[in-house]
Amino acid sequence: MTSDVHASAAPARRGGLARALLRPRTGGLGLLALVIALLPLALPNAYAYDVAINAGLNAIVCVGLNLLIGYAGQISLGHAAFFGLGAYASGILTTRYGWPAPGALAAGAVLVGVLAFAVARPVLRLKGHYLAMATLGLGVIISIVLNTESWITGGPDGLMLDDLTVLGWTLAGDHTWYGIVGVTLLLTVWLALNLIDSPVGRALRALHGTEIGAQVVGVDTAHYKVLAFVVSAVIAAVAGSLFAHYAGMITPGKAGFMKSVELVTMVVFGGMASTFGAIVGAVSLTVLPQLLVAFEDYESIVLGLIMIGTMVFMRRGLFVTLLDLAKSWRRS
Amino acid sequence: MTLLRVETLSKQFGGIAAVDGLSFAVEAGTIHSIIGPNGAGKTTVLNLVTGVYAPSRGAVYLDGAMVSGKPPYELAACGLSRTFQNLQIYTSMTALENVMVGRHLRLDRRLLPSLLRFPGVVRRDEAARDRCIELMEFVGCGRYVDADAASLPYGALKRLEIARALATEPKLLLLDEPAAGLNATESREVDAVIKKIAAQGITVILVEHDMKMVMGISDRILVLNHGRKLTEGAPDEIAAHPDVIAAYLGAAA
Numbered sequence: 001m002t003s004d005v006h007a008s009a010a011p012a013r014r015g016g017l018a019r020a021l022l023r024p025r026t027g028g029l030g031l032l033a034l035v036i037a038l039l040p041l042a043l044p045n046a047y048a049y050d051v052a053i054n055a056g057l058n059a060i061v062c063v064g065l066n067l068l069i070g071y072a073g074q075i076s077l078g079h080a081a082f083f084g085l086g087a088y089a090s091g092i093l094t095t096r097y098g099w100p101a102p103g104a105l106a107a108g109a110v111l112v113g114v115l116a117f118a119v120a121r122p123v124l125r126l127k128g129h130y131l132a133m134a135t136l137g138l139g140v141i142i143s144i145v146l147n148t149e150s151w152i153t154g155g156p157d158g159l160m161l162d163d164l165t166v167l168g169w170t171l172a173g174d175h176t177w178y179g180i181v182g183v184t185l186l187l188t189v190w191l192a193l194n195l196i197d198s199p200v201g202r203a204l205r206a207l208h209g210t211e212i213g214a215q216v217v218g219v220d221t222a223h224y225k226v227l228a229f230v231v232s233a234v235i236a237a238v239a240g241s242l243f244a245h246y247a248g249m250i251t252p253g254k255a256g257f258m259k260s261v262e263l264v265t266m267v268v269f270g271g272m273a274s275t276f277g278a279i280v281g282a283v284s285l286t287v288l289p290q291l292l293v294a295f296e297d298y299e300s301i302v303l304g305l306i307m308i309g310t311m312v313f314m315r316r317g318l319f320v321t322l323l324d325l326a327k328s329w330r331r332s
Numbered sequence: 333m334t335l336l337r338v339e340t341l342s343k344q345f346g347g348i349a350a351v352d353g354l355s356f357a358v359e360a361g362t363i364h365s366i367i368g369p370n371g372a373g374k375t376t377v378l379n380l381v382t383g384v385y386a387p388s389r390g391a392v393y394l395d396g397a398m399v400s401g402k403p404p405y406e407l408a409a410c411g412l413s414r415t416f417q418n419l420q421i422y423t424s425m426t427a428l429e430n431v432m433v434g435r436h437l438r439l440d441r442r443l444l445p446s447l448l449r450f451p452g453v454v455r456r457d458e459a460a461r462d463r464c465i466e467l468m469e470f471v472g473c474g475r476y477v478d479a480d481a482a483s484l485p486y487g488a489l490k491r492l493e494i495a496r497a498l499a500t501e502p503k504l505l506l507l508d509e510p511a512a513g514l515n516a517t518e519s520r521e522v523d524a525v526i527k528k529i530a531a532q533g534i535t536v537i538l539v540e541h542d543m544k545m546v547m548g549i550s551d552r553i554l555v556l557n558h559g560r561k562l563t564e565g566a567p568d569e570i571a572a573h574p575d576v577i578a579a580y581l582g583a584a585a
Contacts, residue, residue, distance in 0.1 A: 198446035213420030218408035
């Protein structure tokens with residue numbers, strides 16, 4: 001039914017280049033690499049690069065979040081907090097404690113992984129609205145801590161970071177960051193596609209379909225929900241660390257409730273249970289507000305109308321709906 | 333040899349006893365049917381045995397080990413699998429993927445090898461795919477291998493659930509009304525599939541309303557009424573039993 005998974009699940013033997021190109025792990029990933037490689041030709045200035053880099057970072061978070069929301073069918077309204085914790089871990093460890101940046105990034109990822117694991121078990125016992133409430137609460141708590149513990153987080157003013165240095169190399173400048181984010185996005189997509197088409201991914205999709213139906217064939221559903229939560233949280237943390245170094249500063253707003261909602265909206269807008277849909281959603285909703293600046297005071301209204309229109313007429317998300325249209329058009 | 337033993341099993345829902353002090357045993361390699369009028373507690377017994385419900389009292393033993401109270405996914409690892417009266421299909425996956433989830437416990441389920449797509453994961457997935465295609469052909473829905481599960485007709489979905497349950501390589505397979513909603517031809521086909529399953533040495537517990545099927549393939553029949561055992565025996569004994577006729581027809585025989 002939905003885009004990428006099923007193509008990949010089709011028997012891989014009857015090979016041929018055409019078939020390989022239609023499979024997400026070869027064709028989809030290849031196409032994404034091509035777009036990322038060629039896009040700089042169309043980026044006229046530093047501002048455009050900035051938008052592209054932010055879109056890429058959002059896409060990384062959304063590809064991870066989609067594993068939880070789209071595939072495992074569990075909502076989270078607190079993922080910006082994991083993004084923020086990753087960012088703050090990098091900021092605090094590098095500036096206040098002199099850690100090397102890669103070490104700080106890894107520490108942030110581990111910290112978020114442990115935290116997500118600790119809260120996931122009780123929180124994921126809840127379903128639907130209650131799960132949304134609990135994750136929302138988690139996000140709000142973390143955001144409050146980041147706001148008030150100003151002795152270490154800098155409070156509402158946030159935290160300034162130095163340039164990213166890896167093994168003595170200073171990584172700065174739009175082109176470098178574009179490359180870093182592009183490669184990280186490709187890597188994240190590759191990992192996500194692998195996971196979805198593996199025993200673990202099938203277990204996630206199965207429990208989304210019916211928990212009892214998954215349990216009777218041996219799927220420990222609670223375990224796999226926690227797993228999806230932790231994996232998506234760690235991916236968000238890594239993106240947060242990168243963001244902090246790229247932007248050179250981090251403020252609590254990036255970990256707040258509005259950012260969480262924005263991330264979920266991106267996943268739904270692009271199309272749930274589709275890795276490339278998550279990217280399309282993240283990129284669309286990062287770029288659109290920039291393009292709509294022309295409408296000045298009416299910017300938010302126009303954006304809102306576009307979003308409402310998309311969800312009314314493309315209920316399953318922009319990318320998934322268009323892909324299905326393309327498929328049925330090709331068949332006929 | 334006794335594969336499954338159920339001892340004084342009870343399940344209360346509020347003040348109502350859906351199953352009340354039920355004891356029975358299932359011999360390995362047999363087809364053991366559970367029949368009874370609507371509301372007799374057949375599906376509840378199945379849910380108790382497969383861990384969907386925890387019993388209020390009593391115990392279930394599989395191969396001599398007590399298994400009651402264990403969650404369904406642990407019971408699956410003990411060799412117990414089932415299908416559902418109201419289908420439990422993963423509708424966003426393909427038919428083949430549905431069956432492949434049945435291989436879950438037989439595959440490499442570690443996170444890192446899956447994320448990095450280790451050659452071992454790919455190899456075992458390929459083998460699982462072949463095995464599951466065989467199973468789909470075995471139950472008679474081989475032509476739907478590449479189809480989305482959501483697009484399958486009802487009869488095929490019933491078979492798909494059987495294939496998924498078989499993919500776990502169970503010792504004991506519990507079928508909850510596999511012929512419900514099927515026409516006579518389909519029903520006969522499912523009948524043949526169950527016989528083939530039993531011929532492979534898999535013990536089958538069958539809950540079914542189709543008396544022709546039950547009488548034709550069962551080695552033993554357990555009759556429930558109001559959550560209690562009415563009687564138990566071979567098909568010809570059951571067919572002639574006055575209490576059974578009374579319970580079904582609601583009249584003194």
